[in-house]
Amino acid sequence: VSVKAGRRIFWAVTLALGAAGLVLSLLAGPVRTTPGDLIRLVGHPDPIRWAIVVDLRLSRAVLAFLVGTALALSGAILQGYFRNPMADPFVVGVSSGASLGAVLATALGFEAAAFGFSGPGLLAFVSGLGIVMLVYALSLRRGGFKVETLLLTGIAAGALASALTSFFLFMRSDSYDQAVFWLLGSFQLAEWGQVATVAPWIVLCLLASVWLAPDMDLLALGDDAAQALGSPVRRVRKAFLAMSALLAALAVAVSGIIGFVGLVVPHWVRLLIGPGHRRLFLASALAGGTFLLYCDLLARSLLPAELPIGVITAAVGAPFFLYLLHKKR
Amino acid sequence: VSRARAGRGERERHREGGPRRKSLSGVLIAAALLGLPGLSISGEIPRGRGRVLETRLPGPAPAAAQVIADDLGHPFPLPAAAPRRIVSMAPNITEILFALGLGGRVAGVTRFCDWPEAARTLPKIGGLVDPNVEIIRSLDPDLVIAFRGNPLRLVERVRKLGLPVFVLDIGRTLDDLAPLIERIGRITRSGERAAALAAGLRRRLGAVAAALRGAPARPKALVLLYGQGLWTCGGESYVNDLVERAGGVNVAAAMPKKWVLYKREAIIRDDPDVIFILARSAADFETGRERLAKTPGLAGVRAVKAGRIFALDENAASRFGPRLVDVLDRMAALVHPERFGGGP
Numbered sequence: 001v002s003v004k005a006g007r008r009i010f011w012a013v014t015l016a017l018g019a020a021g022l023v024l025s026l027l028a029g030p031v032r033t034t035p036g037d038l039i040r041l042v043g044h045p046d047p048i049r050w051a052i053v054v055d056l057r058l059s060r061a062v063l064a065f066l067v068g069t070a071l072a073l074s075g076a077i078l079q080g081y082f083r084n085p086m087a088d089p090f091v092v093g094v095s096s097g098a099s100l101g102a103v104l105a106t107a108l109g110f111e112a113a114a115f116g117f118s119g120p121g122l123l124a125f126v127s128g129l130g131i132v133m134l135v136y137a138l139s140l141r142r143g144g145f146k147v148e149t150l151l152l153t154g155i156a157a158g159a160l161a162s163a164l165t166s167f168f169l170f171m172r173s174d175s176y177d178q179a180v181f182w183l184l185g186s187f188q189l190a191e192w193g194q195v196a197t198v199a200p201w202i203v204l205c206l207l208a209s210v211w212l213a214p215d216m217d218l219l220a221l222g223d224d225a226a227q228a229l230g231s232p233v234r235r236v237r238k239a240f241l242a243m244s245a246l247l248a249a250l251a252v253a254v255s256g257i258i259g260f261v262g263l264v265v266p267h268w269v270r271l272l273i274g275p276g277h278r279r280l281f282l283a284s285a286l287a288g289g290t291f292l293l294y295c296d297l298l299a300r301s302l303l304p305a306e307l308p309i310g311v312i313t314a315a316v317g318a319p320f321f322l323y324l325l326h327k328k329r
Numbered sequence: 330v331s332r333a334r335a336g337r338g339e340r341e342r343h344r345e346g347g348p349r350r351k352s353l354s355g356v357l358i359a360a361a362l363l364g365l366p367g368l369s370i371s372g373e374i375p376r377g378r379g380r381v382l383e384t385r386l387p388g389p390a391p392a393a394a395q396v397i398a399d400d401l402g403h404p405f406p407l408p409a410a411a412p413r414r415i416v417s418m419a420p421n422i423t424e425i426l427f428a429l430g431l432g433g434r435v436a437g438v439t440r441f442c443d444w445p446e447a448a449r450t451l452p453k454i455g456g457l458v459d460p461n462v463e464i465i466r467s468l469d470p471d472l473v474i475a476f477r478g479n480p481l482r483l484v485e486r487v488r489k490l491g492l493p494v495f496v497l498d499i500g501r502t503l504d505d506l507a508p509l510i511e512r513i514g515r516i517t518r519s520g521e522r523a524a525a526l527a528a529g530l531r532r533r534l535g536a537v538a539a540a541l542r543g544a545p546a547r548p549k550a551l552v553l554l555y556g557q558g559l560w561t562c563g564g565e566s567y568v569n570d571l572v573e574r575a576g577g578v579n580v581a582a583a584m585p586k587k588w589v590l591y592k593r594e595a596i597i598r599d600d601p602d603v604i605f606i607l608a609r610s611a612a613d614f615e616t617g618r619e620r621l622a623k624t625p626g627l628a629g630v631r632a633v634k635a636g637r638i639f640a641l642d643e644n645a646a647s648r649f650g651p652r653l654v655d656v657l658d659r660m661a662a663l664v665h666p667e668r669f670g671g672g673p
Contacts, residue, residue, distance in 0.1 A: 031466075048466060
C-alpha cells in the first residue's frame with residue numbers, strides 16, 4: 001500500500017469508526033433503545049427517551065469525543081515540543097496539578113460552580129494551568145531556558161502535587177468516591193453545559209496548532225536550526241506549551257484524569273500516517289476522540305456499575321500499543 | 330545537542346521581526362487563558378430541560394405552591410398532589426416510605442433496599458454510590474429522594490434533567506429520626522401518617538430514657554461490625570448515640586469518625602463490659618463471637634469473661650430508619666437487664 005493510500009485508509013476508517021461509535025453510544029445503556037427508537041425520536045420526541053438519548057447519552061458521547069481530542073492533541077503537541085515520545089500531558093504536571101485542585105476543592109467542600117464547570121472542576125482547571133506556569137517560571141530562572149529543565153521540573157512538580165493529593169485523600173477518607181472520579185476519570189456527569197464550555201477552546205486550539213504545525217516540524221531539527229530557518233522558536237514554544245496545558249486542564253476539569261490517551265494515540269497515528277505535524281495534529285484529534293468514545297462505551301457497558309474510564313484507556317490502549325510497536329519493527 | 334538559549338534581546342528581535350501570524354496566535358492563546366469568563370453565556374445553553382418540564386407538568390402550576398428547602402438548601406416546591414412515582418436513593422428512605430404506607434408509590438430503589446421484603450422486587454436504580462441516572466430518568470419519577478451519602482455530583486445530574494430532587498441529611502443522633510420522617514411525610518404529602526409514626530417513635534425513645542433514669546452505672550460497650558478487622562463505631566456515628574441512650578458508654582466515643590478500625594490493645598485497655606456484634610445472621614454472629622473469643626489477649630476482657638457478647642441486627646442498625654428504635658430497645662435491655670425485667 002502506498003503512503004498516500006495508507007493515509008486515505010486511515011482517515012476513512014477512523015471517520016467510519018467515529019460515526020459508528022456515536023450511534024452505538026446512543027443505543028447502548030441500561031434502558032433498552034433500538035435504532036427504531038432513535039428514528040422515532042426525530043419525529044415526535046417522547047420526553048423520557050429524549051432526556052435519556054439526547055441529554056444523557058449524546059452529551060456524554062460528544063464530551064468523551066472532545067476530551068479524547070483534547071488529550072491526544074495535547075500529547076501530540078508535547079511529544080513534538082520535547083522531541084520525546086514519552087511526553088504526555090502528565091509530564092508537565094498539568095494532570096497532577098489539576099487533580100490536586102479537584103481533590104482540594106472536594107476536601108474543602110468548595111462547590112461553587114461556574115462557567116459550566118463544577119467547583120472541583122474549576123479549581124482543577126485553574127491549578128492545572130497554574131502548575132504549568134509555575135513549572136515554566138522555575139525552568140526559566142536558571143540562565144535562559146532549557147527543554148530538559150522544563151521536563152524534569154514538570155515531573156518533580158507533578159510528583160509533589162500527587163503527594164499532596166494523596167495526603168488530602170488520606171485526611172478525608174469519606175471523599176473517596178469523589179477521589180476515584182478525579183483520579184481515574186469518568187464521563188458520568190457529562191451534560192451539554194460542559195460541552196459548550198470546552199468545545200470552543202478545543203476547536204480553537206486544534207485550529208491554532210494546525211496553523212503553527214510547520215514551525216513544530218522545524219523544531220524537530222533542533223531549536224538552533226529552526227531559529228536559523230526563520231521560526232520564532234521561543235514564541236512558538238510558548239504557544240504550544242500554553243495550548244497543550246489548556247487542552248489538558250480543560251479535559252481534567254470536566255472528566256478527571258484520564259491517562260494513556262495523550263501518550264498512546266499520537267504514537268498510533270504517527271506510525272500510521274507519518275511524522276508531519278499538520279497531519280499528525282488533525283489525525284491525533286480525530287483518533288483520540290474516537291478512541292475515548294469507545295473507551296467510554298466500554299466503561300459504561302462492561303459491568304452493571306460503571307468503571308472509571310482510566311482503567312479502560314490503559315487496559316485497552318497498552319496491548320494495542322505494544323502490538324503496533326512490534327508490528328512496525 | 331545544543332538547545333536554544335535565546336536571551337532577552339534575541340526574543341525581542343523576534344517579537345518585532347517574526348511573521349505576523351505568530352503574534353496573532355499569541356493573542357489567541359492569551360485570550361484562551363484569560364478570557365474564559367467570556368464563555369459563561371455558553372454555559373447556560375438550553376439543554377432541552379424546558380421541554381421536559383413542559384410535558385411533565387401540563388397546565389400552570391398552582392399559584393401558591395409552597396417552596397421549602399431541602400437539606401442542601403436547594404429550593405423544592407411542595408407538590409400539589411401526592412407524588413405517585415417516588416425513587417428512593419437509600420435503604421433508610423425506602424424503609425421510611427414503606428413505614429408511611431407509601432410502598433405502592435415507590436418506583437425505584439437501590440440494590441441495598443432489602444427491607445421490607447416488598448422492596449426487593451422493585452426496579453433497581455443501582456447502588457448508593459453508583460446510582461444510574463439513565464435508569465432513574467426512565468422510571469419517570471415525580472419525586473426523587475436522595476441523601477447526603479449519595480455522590481452529590483450524580484444527584485445534581487439528576488436534578489439537571491428537570492426531575493424534582495429532595496436531598497436529606499444523614500442523621501447524627503436518634504433525635505434526627507422523627508424530624509426526618511416528618512420531612513419525608515411533608516414532601517410526599519402524607520404528613521398525618523408521618524406525624525403519627527414520629528410521635529410513636531418519640532414515645533418509645535422517651536420510655537427507654539424513663540426506664541433508665543437514675544441507673545447507677547453506665548457499662549462500657551463496644552459495638553463491632555461483623556467481618557474482617559475490628560471495625561467499630563466512633564463518636565460521629567448515630568450508633569454512638571444508640572449506646573448512650575441504652576445507658577452505656579461507647580468505648581470508641583472519642584474517635585472523631587463514623588467507622589474506626591479499632592486496635593486489639595485498645596479493647597484490652599478499655600475492658601468493655603458488654604460487646605455487641607452487628608451481624609446479618611445468627612451464623613455470622615456465632616462466627617464473630619468465636620473469632621473474638623479466640624483473639625489472643627481478649628479472653629481476659631470483662632465482656633468476654635462474663636459472656637456478655639450479643640448480636641444486633643445489622644440490617645436494622647445500619648440504616649437510619651424506624652427500626653433503630655427496635656435496636657435501641659434490645660440494646661438497653663442487654664446493657665441494663667436489671668431495669669428491663671431481669672436477664673436478657
